[in-house]
Amino acid sequence: MIGEKGAQYLADALVKNKTLTTLILRANDIGEKGAEYLANALLKNITLTTLDLSGNSIKSEGAQYLANAFANNTVLTTLHLFSNGICDKGAMYIASALNGKTNLTTLNLSNNNIGARGAKDLANALSNNKTITALDLAINWITDTEAQLFSDALCTNSTLTTLDFTSNRIGDNGTQSLANSLTKNTTLVELNLSVNVIGPMGAEHLAKALAINKTLTTLKLFANSVEDIGAQNFAEALINNTTLTTLLLARNRIGDRGAQCFADSLTKNTTLNTLNILGNRITAEGVEYLANALVNNTTLTTLDLSENRIPDLGAQHIANALVNNNTLTTLNLRLNKIRDEGIQHLSNALASNTTPRTLDVCGNGIAKE
Incomplete structure (x- = not known):
């Protein structure tokens, strides 16, 4: 770790340097003082x-120095401050700078104990x-109340394209607020x-928004609890939605009924590829x-079914579909219950249809030779 002294040396060099465009100083214990040195150089x-200063404990004071720097710097476009303990006070300084004229386009404030x-x-x-x-606010303390405020902002903001709220406390009410903004936001x-x-x-709220929204291409909902009814709502939205290309619903308590709903939508949807x-x-x-849907679907390129409860019979169904499907290029079946018989079916399918594919079956019950 270079510490604050090392940060000072680098800051001195930055003042004179005319070629460096990227500086990554993750986990170097530069602290508030180191942040001040670098901010002055900026x-x-x-x-x-x-500039990536993730994991450096710059805290709110360091955030203040950097906020002042990027408010007056005309070159810096990307700032990563993941895990720096900047808290609400530091967020206030950064927000104040964002209210002014700045060239910053990407800001990562994840894991910073930012609350209401x-x-x-x-x-x-x-x-x-x-x-x-692009704004990353993952792993903070944002609740449904704050989600409403961001929803209001999204209704008027015309530049934000990527928003990450992973591991907060938004819940159904906050999701409803954000879904409402998706019916108006166009960026x-x-x-x-x-x-x-x-x-x-x-x-359900998000699915209704997808039926109206014409710009969102990627929706990630890993590790929630939408269950089969939620899967049904998303599947129905996909029938008419013509922009979403990636849908992540890993670990959401979705069963066979939900899979059936997605299968039905895949026979009609022409844009989803992941x-x-x-x-x-x-x-x-x-x-x-799902396998029956893959026979006729011509847009899905990536399907991840890993860590489900798929046995040899399920592998056989997929194998039958792969014989005629020329679009799916990545299939993940790792950590299921597929044994030698299922692997044989998949092997036969790949031999029959030579479309280049990536198949992952790690962690199943395949016997050793």
């Missing part, structure tokens, strides 16, 4: 576009900011709401529905 440097006060300041800043395109293309205690009700339903409760029955 006021004079004219080439650095990316800091989230409110950032949401308000987002309403006015015209440069930020957001990726939304990550993984690990946010979202159930079937929240899924479906991740890893770690759910899908058996041979659910896989049969």
